Amino acid sequence: MLVKVYGSAVFGVEAITITVEVNIDKGIGYHLVGLPDNAVRESSYRISAALANNGFKLPGKKIIINMAPADIRKEGAAYDLTIAMGILGASNQIRPEKLNKYVIMGELSLDGSLQPIKGALPIAIKAKEEGFKYLIVPKENAKEAAIVHGLHVYGVDNITEVIEHFNGKEKLKPTKIDIKDAFYEKCGCPEFDFSDVKGQESIKRCMEIAAAGGHNIILIGPPGAGKTMLAKRLPSILPPMTLQEALETTKIHSVIGKVKDSGILYQRPFRSPHHTTSDVALVGGGQYPQPGEISLAHNGVLFLDELPEFKRSVLEVMRQPLEDREVTISRAKFTITYPSSFMLVASMNPSPSGYFNNDTNSPVNSTPVEMQRYLSKISGPLLDRIDIHIEVTPVPFEKLSEERKGESSVEIRKRVIKARTLQSERYKDNETVHYNAQMTVKQIRKYCILTEESKNLLKNAMEKFNLSARAYDRILKVSRTIADLDTSLEVKPHHIAEAIQYRSLDREGWLG
Known part of the structure; x- marks a missing residue:
C-alpha cells in the first residue's frame, strides 16, 4: 500500500515542502531514498524502538520510502515522525485518509517522546502558503508555529498522541496564541536603562542620534570609560519592533533553534560575538549554510567590542552586508540570501596601551609605529561605513558620586x-527604505538639500580632513537625522556642523 505524508525542509530562512512516499509490499527490507543525510538514514532505528515501546511495530515487509523532491538534501532527525506516520498509515495501523491535510515534523526519542526541531516558523508559513490546514510539531515548537494565523497547530509530547488522533480515539487540541496582544504587552520592557549611566551627556546625545537614524557608531576611549555600558543600553532607546519586524527576526532565530517558549521575539536582538569569532560565524555559511551573527542581529544591534582585536579578514567580510543589508552565500549547487539589516556598534581603545596618546595622565603611551600597527587592523573602507565616530572620555569622580x-x-x-x-x-512610498541610514544616493540628494552656508561649511571640512565621497554621504545622513530630532524640514548649518564633529577618526588623522 502506498501512502503520502508531508514534511518540510528549511533552506536558508525559507521552507520547502517534502513529500514522504511510503510503499509497503511483499518481501523484506527497508530502503530510504531521496538524498537523505546520515541522521535521516538512522531514523529507522529510532522509529522501530519508539513504535515497539508504545505497543506498535515496524512491519516485517519490504518498506520503500522516497523523499521528494530527490534533488534537495534532507538533513536532521526532524523527519522521524513524518516517516513513522507514513509507515503506520501504509500498514493500516492508523487511518491514512486524512494524512494529506497535515504537515508533520518531529524528532523521536526511543521511548516515543518528541524532541524540538529547528525552523518551525518557516515550516508553518510554508504550510499555510501551500494550503495545508494542520501542522503537527513537538510541544516546545507549538507557540512558535502558532504565530501563523489560519493554520491549526498541534503541539504533541509523544507519538501515541498523534496515533490516537488519527485513529479518532483522542483529538489533539490546537495551540492558540493572541500574537498581537502578547507582542504589544511585552515589547516595551528594556533590561538596561540609560538612567544608570553617570555623566557622558555628549555620548548619550550621539547614541540618541544613532538610534533615531539607524546609524552605525564607533566608540573610542580608554578602559573603564563606559563604552560597553553605553552600547548595551542602545536597544532600550530604539523604537519597539513592529509585528512584521518581529516575525522577520523570529524566522531567522527559528532556523537555528534559538526561539524561546514565548514563540516570538519581543525585544530587538543584541548580539555581541567574541573577537576570536571566525568570518563564517560572523556572516554565516558552512557546508550546510546557517545564518551568522550579522543575520541574528537583523532589526537589532551588533556590538563588536575591541574592534581592532578582530581578525582583519573577519571585519572585511562585513563591508558588503553593511552596505546592502543582506548577505548572499554561494555554493556550487545553491545560493542563499540572509537578511542582515542591523545597527553596528563598535568600541575600541585609542591606542595599544589603551589610553589617548595626548593624555598627560596616561600611565603609558604608545609609539607611532605601535599606533600604526594597531589601527591598520581596521581598514579605511570599513570606517567609511560607520556614520558616527565619537571619543569617550573617563567620567570624573564628581559625576560618578552624584x-x-x-x-x-x-x-x-x-x-x-x-x-x-x-x-x-x-x-x-519606498519599500526598502525606512530610516535615514538606509537612504540611497538619490534620496540623499532629494532630502538633504543644503543652503549655500551649509555647502561652504561642508566643503571646508571635506578639504581639511580629506574625506571620501562615502564620508560625505554619511555626514549628510547624520545631519538629516539631527534635523529630524529638531523637527526641522531643512538641514541647517548647525546640523551639518554637529554631524562633522562625529567623524573623530577622520578629524584627528587616526590612520596616519
Whole structure:
C-alpha cells in the first residue's frame, strides 16, 4: 500500500515542502531514498524502538520510502515522525485518509517522546502558503508555529498522541496564541536603562542620534570609560519592533533553534560575538549554510567590542552586508540570501596601551609605529561605513558620586520614536527604505538639500580632513537625522556642523 505524508525542509530562512512516499509490499527490507543525510538514514532505528515501546511495530515487509523532491538534501532527525506516520498509515495501523491535510515534523526519542526541531516558523508559513490546514510539531515548537494565523497547530509530547488522533480515539487540541496582544504587552520592557549611566551627556546625545537614524557608531576611549555600558543600553532607546519586524527576526532565530517558549521575539536582538569569532560565524555559511551573527542581529544591534582585536579578514567580510543589508552565500549547487539589516556598534581603545596618546595622565603611551600597527587592523573602507565616530572620555569622580539619576531610556526613546515617525512618513512610498541610514544616493540628494552656508561649511571640512565621497554621504545622513530630532524640514548649518564633529577618526588623522 502506498501512502503520502508531508514534511518540510528549511533552506536558508525559507521552507520547502517534502513529500514522504511510503510503499509497503511483499518481501523484506527497508530502503530510504531521496538524498537523505546520515541522521535521516538512522531514523529507522529510532522509529522501530519508539513504535515497539508504545505497543506498535515496524512491519516485517519490504518498506520503500522516497523523499521528494530527490534533488534537495534532507538533513536532521526532524523527519522521524513524518516517516513513522507514513509507515503506520501504509500498514493500516492508523487511518491514512486524512494524512494529506497535515504537515508533520518531529524528532523521536526511543521511548516515543518528541524532541524540538529547528525552523518551525518557516515550516508553518510554508504550510499555510501551500494550503495545508494542520501542522503537527513537538510541544516546545507549538507557540512558535502558532504565530501563523489560519493554520491549526498541534503541539504533541509523544507519538501515541498523534496515533490516537488519527485513529479518532483522542483529538489533539490546537495551540492558540493572541500574537498581537502578547507582542504589544511585552515589547516595551528594556533590561538596561540609560538612567544608570553617570555623566557622558555628549555620548548619550550621539547614541540618541544613532538610534533615531539607524546609524552605525564607533566608540573610542580608554578602559573603564563606559563604552560597553553605553552600547548595551542602545536597544532600550530604539523604537519597539513592529509585528512584521518581529516575525522577520523570529524566522531567522527559528532556523537555528534559538526561539524561546514565548514563540516570538519581543525585544530587538543584541548580539555581541567574541573577537576570536571566525568570518563564517560572523556572516554565516558552512557546508550546510546557517545564518551568522550579522543575520541574528537583523532589526537589532551588533556590538563588536575591541574592534581592532578582530581578525582583519573577519571585519572585511562585513563591508558588503553593511552596505546592502543582506548577505548572499554561494555554493556550487545553491545560493542563499540572509537578511542582515542591523545597527553596528563598535568600541575600541585609542591606542595599544589603551589610553589617548595626548593624555598627560596616561600611565603609558604608545609609539607611532605601535599606533600604526594597531589601527591598520581596521581598514579605511570599513570606517567609511560607520556614520558616527565619537571619543569617550573617563567620567570624573564628581559625576560618578552624584545621587541624581540621568535621563531615562523611556524619555530618550520618545524623541527617537518621534524622529522615526517623520522618517517613516518621508519614505512611505519606498519599500526598502525606512530610516535615514538606509537612504540611497538619490534620496540623499532629494532630502538633504543644503543652503549655500551649509555647502561652504561642508566643503571646508571635506578639504581639511580629506574625506571620501562615502564620508560625505554619511555626514549628510547624520545631519538629516539631527534635523529630524529638531523637527526641522531643512538641514541647517548647525546640523551639518554637529554631524562633522562625529567623524573623530577622520578629524584627528587616526590612520596616519
